[in-house]
Every structure is written in C-alpha cells, then in structure tokens.
Amino acid sequence: MNYKYLIVGQGIAGSLVAMECLKRGVSFLLIDDPSKSSASRIAAGIINPITGRKFVKTWMYEALEEAFIPGYKAFEDLLAKKYLVEKEIIRAFPKISDQNNWDARSLSEDAGPFMQSDYDFTDFENKVKLKIGYGKVHGYQLKVSELLEDFKNYLINKGAYREMSFDHAEVDLEENSITYRDIHADHIIFCEGYKAIENPYFNQLPFALAKGELLIVEIPGLESDKILKDGVFLVQLEKDIFWAGATYAWDDLNERPSEEKKVTLLKTLDKVLDIPYKVIDHKAGVRPSTDQRRPFMGSHPTHKYIHIFNGLGTKGSSLGPYWADHFMNYLEKDSALDKEVDISIFLG
Ligand SMILES: Cc1cc2nc3c(=O)[nH]c(=O)nc-3n(C[C@H](O)[C@H](O)[C@H](O)COP(=O)(O)OP(=O)(O)OC[C@H]3O[C@@H](n4cnc5c(N)ncnc54)[C@H](O)[C@@H]3O)c2cc1C
Known part of the structure; x- marks a missing residue:
C-alpha cells in the first residue's frame, strides 16, 4: 500500500x-x-495557563489557546463528541508565602489577567482540609x-x-x-x-524524560466540575471517581507504578481530603520532556x-x-x- x-x-x-x-x-x-x-x-488532560510554584504563565499560552480550541473542535465535529471542557482550576496555598506570591503575580502584566482571587469553594466545603488561601485560574480539561x-x-x-x-x-x-x-x-x-x-x-x-504516577480514587460525596490543585491535581472523571496526580521522577524511567510514589500520593491525599477515599487504580507513564x-x-x-x-x-x-x-x-x-x-x- x-x-x-x-x-x-x-x-x-x-x-x-x-x-x-x-x-x-x-x-x-x-x-x-x-x-x-x-x-x-x-494523562488528566489538564490545560493550565498558570503553572508552578511561581505562578508562571505557560509559554505562548494565548497562541496555544487560539490553536487548541479549533484544533479539538475538529475532533469533536468529526467524532460527534465533546472532548475539550472549560474548567476552573482552584489553587490551594498551603503557606502564607504562596498567597503572597499569588497576590504579587496577580499584578503582573503577563500572568495577572489569568489569575483571579474570587472562587466558589462550595463543592469542597467540609470535604477538603482548608488551606491558608486559594486562587482561581480559567483552564480546560481534554478528555484525552x-x-x-x-x-x-x-x-x-x-x-x-x-x-x-x-x-x-x-x-x-x-x-x-x-x-x-x-x-x-x-x-x-x-x-x-x-x-x-x-x-x-x-x-x-x-530528552529529559520524566516519569509520572497517579491514583484513580473513589471519593464518595465529593462532586465537582472544578479541578482542585492542592499538592496534587484532583480531577473528577465520573461520579465519585477522581484522577489524583501526578508525581515526577527523572530516574527509574519505566511504566511500572512504584510503591514509593503510591505512598507519596497517599500522604498528599491525606493532607487534602477530610472525607474517606479508596484507591481503585494506580498508573504510571513517562512524559517525553526535553532539556x-x-x-x-x-x-x-x-x-x-x-x-x-x-x-x-x-x-x-x-x-x-x-x-x-x-x-x-x-x-x-x-x-x-x-x-x-x-x-x-x-x-x-
Ligand atoms: C502521569 C501523567 C500525567 C500527565 N498529565 C497531563 C495533563 O494533565 N495535561 C497535559 O497536557 N499533559 C499531561 N501529561 C503529559 C502528556 O501525557 C504528554 O505530553 C503527551 O501524552 C505526549 O504525547 P505523545 O503522543 O508524544 O506520547 P505518548 O502518549 O506516549 O504516545 C506514544 C505512542 O507511540 C506508541 N509507540 C511507541 N513506540 C512504538 C513502536 N515502536 N511501534 C508502535 N507504536 C509505538 C505508543 O504505543 C504510544 O501510543 C501527563 C503525563 C503523565 C505521565
């Protein structure tokens, strides 16, 4: 052929x-x-314009957004299904310095327009452990x-x-x-x-490959169309089922989930959730990152x-x-x- x-x-x-x-x-x-x-x-398919501890705007974000909206619409038109969903990303600040950084970055010309301080926390109230503060970013989730x-x-x-x-x-x-x-x-x-x-x-x-691990967890009673970033990202996949991740490792580059990272994720989840949860899956993969x-x-x-x-x-x-x-x-x-x-x- x-x-x-x-x-x-x-x-x-x-x-x-x-x-x-x-x-x-x-x-x-x-x-x-x-x-x-x-x-x-x-992958969770999270698209987040403001990333990292220093709240940096994603490289070329405006141009990327101008391309990914019609780019995924082409798949949606072809396959008659919605794959790209707008999502609010709620960022937790465990330390006062995080809140201060957020406030300072909110005033910057590049990142500021993407960062908001008003957020609706109703979905998480009494279900997650409260942190010093929170911020909000308008993002997306691609159902990859x-x-x-x-x-x-x-x-x-x-x-x-x-x-x-x-x-x-x-x-x-x-x-x-x-x-x-x-x-x-x-x-x-x-x-x-x-x-x-x-x-x-x-x-x-x-290449500077980075292994990542995540848990699929059942959290009865937690319903949210928002993404929570509190040490890990928590993304609802279906009723009661959430994607929780991910870790980073630059050695041990294979697709096998490790006990060590499972413990790390569980410790983080314990710091986030105030209601019971159950692990139903544990997955790993390698990101094709570059130097x-x-x-x-x-x-x-x-x-x-x-x-x-x-x-x-x-x-x-x-x-x-x-x-x-x-x-x-x-x-x-x-x-x-x-x-x-x-x-x-x-x-x-
Ligand atoms: C845990 C984790 C969480 C992530 N979360 C996000 C996120 O929320 N948002 C985001 O934007 N990105 C996320 N990423 C990153 C994202 O997954 C990658 O950027 C992206 O998947 C890379 O896509 P790719 O097609 O290059 O590679 P891959 O998805 O790895 O695809 C490579 C494909 O090539 C095939 N292949 C390889 N060799 C051969 C061969 N010899 N013959 C036949 N087939 C072959 C494989 O089977 C595979 O299907 C995450 C990554 C990880 C690991």
Whole structure:
C-alpha cells in the first residue's frame, strides 16, 4: 500500500499529526502498538495557563489557546463528541508565602489577567482540609483517552490505522521514500513519545524524560466540575471517581507504578481530603520532556523523508495542536520551523 505519510505512534502527538493530514487531504497510515505505554492515555488532560510554584504563565499560552480550541473542535465535529471542557482550576496555598506570591503575580502584566482571587469553594466545603488561601485560574480539561480511542476507531473504519509494533531495523530506505513490510510511504513521521530514545534516527536528541504516577480514587460525596490543585491535581472523571496526580521522577524511567510514589500520593491525599477515599487504580507513564522544555520537530539530517514530532513533555494537550499545525506546514508548505523547536541544531 502507498501512502504519503506513515505515522508511528498514536498518542496525542501522532493523532494530531494524523488530523492535520485529514484536514489537508493527504494520505497517511497511522500505526501504534497499544501494548507499549502511552503517556497520553493516562494523562488528566489538564490545560493550565498558570503553572508552578511561581505562578508562571505557560509559554505562548494565548497562541496555544487560539490553536487548541479549533484544533479539538475538529475532533469533536468529526467524532460527534465533546472532548475539550472549560474548567476552573482552584489553587490551594498551603503557606502564607504562596498567597503572597499569588497576590504579587496577580499584578503582573503577563500572568495577572489569568489569575483571579474570587472562587466558589462550595463543592469542597467540609470535604477538603482548608488551606491558608486559594486562587482561581480559567483552564480546560481534554478528555484525552476518550478522544484517542474514538479517533482510533474512526481511523480503523477508514483503513488508516494498523495495530502493530514498529521495528526500526526493518525499515527499507530508498532514494526518496521508505518501505516497511508491505507499506510504502514518501515520508515517515515518528511520534513515539518517550520511546523515541530507542529510535536509531533520533536517539541523540536531548530528552529529559520524566516519569509520572497517579491514583484513580473513589471519593464518595465529593462532586465537582472544578479541578482542585492542592499538592496534587484532583480531577473528577465520573461520579465519585477522581484522577489524583501526578508525581515526577527523572530516574527509574519505566511504566511500572512504584510503591514509593503510591505512598507519596497517599500522604498528599491525606493532607487534602477530610472525607474517606479508596484507591481503585494506580498508573504510571513517562512524559517525553526535553532539556529546554520545548517540543522537538524536524527531519533527519541525512534521510530527509524521516521526521519526528515529539517532546510535548508535561503539556501535550495545550502544545499539541499549535505545533502539529506548524510542523505540517513545514512538511506540506515548506515553511521554516521555529528555531525554538527545530531539531536541526542538535543533529548537525
Ligand atoms: C502521569 C501523567 C500525567 C500527565 N498529565 C497531563 C495533563 O494533565 N495535561 C497535559 O497536557 N499533559 C499531561 N501529561 C503529559 C502528556 O501525557 C504528554 O505530553 C503527551 O501524552 C505526549 O504525547 P505523545 O503522543 O508524544 O506520547 P505518548 O502518549 O506516549 O504516545 C506514544 C505512542 O507511540 C506508541 N509507540 C511507541 N513506540 C512504538 C513502536 N515502536 N511501534 C508502535 N507504536 C509505538 C505508543 O504505543 C504510544 O501510543 C501527563 C503525563 C503523565 C505521565
């Protein structure tokens, strides 16, 4: 079978690249091995304009938002389901210094407009342990795993998806194209998440992978359409069921949940919740983060038709749509890649 693009990996990165192919009417085949780990499938899909202890505005947030709203609307129109939901994020301040930082940052020109001090705490009253103060940010939640599952089924029906493990050793490089088993493509785009470190064409890129773990907990009586950030993020998935996470670790890079991080999460939850809860699942994954916290995209220096779209790090849901469009403009319209994300500086 002949395709313009062979895309490897159906996390949020590969799915967004496939969507860009659909929009542009170019042929593609997406392959994925669901037995491998996918950070996207365990992510909460939180999009938070103000992050970290120092309340920093997410890099390029306005441009990202301008891209992710129509970007996910395209999936919603195609699959007739809502995936991107507006959410208030309530941030707890355990220390007076956090409250002071928040107040100071609220006055800043860049972050201030996204930070509010009026919040509705009714959902959490008498259910969580009160902290010194709270602030509010207008954010979003992307229902990532639902979107990926529905999109996969759509692509299967179109004959544009195959479930298989890609073996780099079996790629047949031709003058201007590649052959992989019975698949012939003009280009190959790798969207393998953290498994990129095993990709012989791109394994020298400076990834700074970060393992993350989370708990799925049952909290009867806690009902909220808001996201609470109090040490961990608490996000309601369905009635009584919440996503609680996530941890960070830069060693021990595998997809296995660890007892150590479970204990860390439980200790944090004990500091947050004033009502009983029960752990019903514990998951782990590896974020494809990069040294400079910028996505990675571009082409192999020798094999010009071998490309990568990766490095979405901790923010796949917000970064993905803007940069997938940028990347596909590079491939389809020959437009230059932004220097901040172009991998050519690393590959020489
Ligand atoms: C615990 C946790 C919580 C997170 N929470 C959030 C959040 O709230 N908001 C947010 O924006 N981001 C969050 N992230 C980050 C987000 O998940 C990532 O930015 C994003 O998922 C990266 O997507 P990706 O498609 O590059 O990688 P992945 O989702 O890992 O997808 C890679 C895909 O490639 C496939 N693959 C790899 N190798 C092969 C091969 N050889 N053959 C076939 N298939 C292959 C894998 O099966 C997988 O499906 C979180 C991450 C973690 C770990």
